[in-house]
Amino acid sequence: MISKDGMRTNTKSVVRILPRIRFNSRTWSCLLAIVLAGMSSMPVLSGNAVTIPEEIEWTWEVRPPQPDPALPNVLLLGDSISRNYFPEVRENLEGVANVYLMASSTSVGDPRLPHEIAEFAAVEKVRFRVVHFNNGMHGWAYTEAQYKAAFPAFLRAVHLVTQKDGALIWASTTPVRSDANNGATNPRVEDRNRIAQQFVQAARIPIDDQFSLMQKHQDLYQDPIHFNAAGATIQGDQVTATIRAALVTQK
Numbered sequence: 001m002i003s004k005d006g007m008r009t010n011t012k013s014v015v016r017i018l019p020r021i022r023f024n025s026r027t028w029s030c031l032l033a034i035v036l037a038g039m040s041s042m043p044v045l046s047g048n049a050v051t052i053p054e055e056i057e058w059t060w061e062v063r064p065p066q067p068d069p070a071l072p073n074v075l076l077l078g079d080s081i082s083r084n085y086f087p088e089v090r091e092n093l094e095g096v097a098n099v100y101l102m103a104s105s106t107s108v109g110d111p112r113l114p115h116e117i118a119e120f121a122a123v124e125k126v127r128f129r130v131v132h133f134n135n136g137m138h139g140w141a142y143t144e145a146q147y148k149a150a151f152p153a154f155l156r157a158v159h160l161v162t163q164k165d166g167a168l169i170w171a172s173t174t175p176v177r178s179d180a181n182n183g184a185t186n187p188r189v190e191d192r193n194r195i196a197q198q199f200v201q202a203a204r205i206p207i208d209d210q211f212s213l214m215q216k217h218q219d220l221y222q223d224p225i226h227f228n229a230a231g232a233t234i235q236g237d238q239v240t241a242t243i244r245a246a247l248v249t250q251k
């Protein structure tokens with residue numbers, strides 16, 4: 001048997017030790033308190049929420065090597081689209097903000113996503129002045145109804161990693177080419193953008209319309225989903241402009 005620290009444990013020795021443990025009422029009370037405390041800290045999710053894993057699941061995190069405590073902290077939260085324009089944003093905001101990235105294939109609809117966001121912030125030990133977020137290019141096995149049901153929990157998770165006086169910016173999901181084979185189609189992308197827009201507008205969250213931006217640059221696809229370096233620069237420059245505007249309003 002493998003223990004939590006990765007060491008191999010002799011199963012027989014564990015069996016011999018376990019009968020010696022005595023549980024009295026006080027022990028059970030303590031255990032119950034721990035369990036209830038853990039449950040109360042979990043995000044509220046739909047009872048029907050299930051994980052539908054993709055063939056490849058991944059998380060890509062980037063942090064400043066030496067964050068400047070005098071600068072505001074900014075988080076790009078998304079998937080491989082945000083991972084592509086992250087270098088441009090980081091370069092544009094050098095000396096202006098500490099820029100972090102959390103990109104993941106875990107999608108809206110998957111109950112793991114709010115936990116992953118919370119875990120990232122806990123590991124970094126930081127809350128963010130601005131969170132620029134999107135997570136729309138994965139999870140096509142989830143219906144739009146499931147996407148809509150899960151979006152409030154996603155939004156709550158993003159709020160929880162933002163400073164009390166911080167700002168959120170929602171980025172619309174970008175268009176795909178007609179030969180995309182991951183389940184994404186532009187009608188579905190537009191449906192999900194409309195669903196998300198209802199929530200973010202109700203919360204008075206500014207929108208970075210990356211969909212409309214990249215509709216004008218159909219010649220810059222690198223593959224059916226992602227844009228090439230020139231496209232990523234265009235995206236990153238617009239992301240930067242929205243973040244700069246948010247930082248100004250927060251002063």
